Amino acid sequence: MTDAPAHVHEFDWPDRVVIGTVGRPGARTFYLQARAGAQIVSIALEKQQSALLAQRIDEILDQLIAVEGNRYSVPTGTPVELVDNDQLEAVQEQFRAGTIGIGWDPTTAQVIIEAHPLLLDDDELDRGAEVESEMLRVRMPVGAARAFTQRTLEVVDAGRPLCTLCGYPIDPDGHICTIPGF
Numbered sequence: 612m613t614d615a616p617a618h619v620h621e622f623d624w625p626d627r628v629v630i631g632t633v634g635r636p637g638a639r640t641f642y643l644q645a646r647a648g649a650q651i652v653s654i655a656l657e658k659q660q661s662a663l664l665a666q667r668i669d670e671i672l673d674q675l676i677a678v679e680g681n682r683y684s685v686p687t688g689t690p691v692e693l694v695d696n697d698q699l700e701a702v703q704e705q706f707r708a709g710t711i712g713i714g715w716d717p718t719t720a721q722v723i724i725e726a727h728p729l730l731l732d733d734d735e736l737d738r739g740a741e742v743e744s745e746m747l748r749v750r751m752p753v754g755a756a757r758a759f760t761q762r763t764l765e766v767v768d769a770g771r772p773l774c775t776l777c778g779y780p781i782d783p784d785g786h787i788c789t790i791p792g793f
Contacts, residue, residue, distance in 0.1 A: 620705065629643075629695055636770045641658055642654065642655055656711075664724070667713050668759065672722070723750050724749045725747070
């Protein structure tokens, strides 16, 4: 694989950037989806990657609030007009995220997310699987970034309820702690 990606899916001022899911709780697939006009890119993420991404972006935004009297106009909460609770648009998985980087561009006051595909293991490479070098780069203004983190944390928390006895998620089919006789 080369160092530079062969294809970069770039969203400089996206119309929409969200994390959403497909599937029922316990079997959900998480997606980071970006849209600008007719261009839509969806990449699969793990639940933990989604939660960590939102937490780290919130940390960056919170740090920026303190910079020289909040010169970047970072909101402390989510601007109501930027709340996005709509479902994902047509999902066509571009790739599964491996490495995700987060940055800040002070010249445009945007948070930057860069996601690279999960690398294939040696067995897949030995079987002749091709490695396509690509990445997703999304730049979000601070208000959109704050709305992104709120939605992401809500989506992550909307999974299966936790068992009051053991603290593990309860599947729709039942749970070992709630099955009679256990």
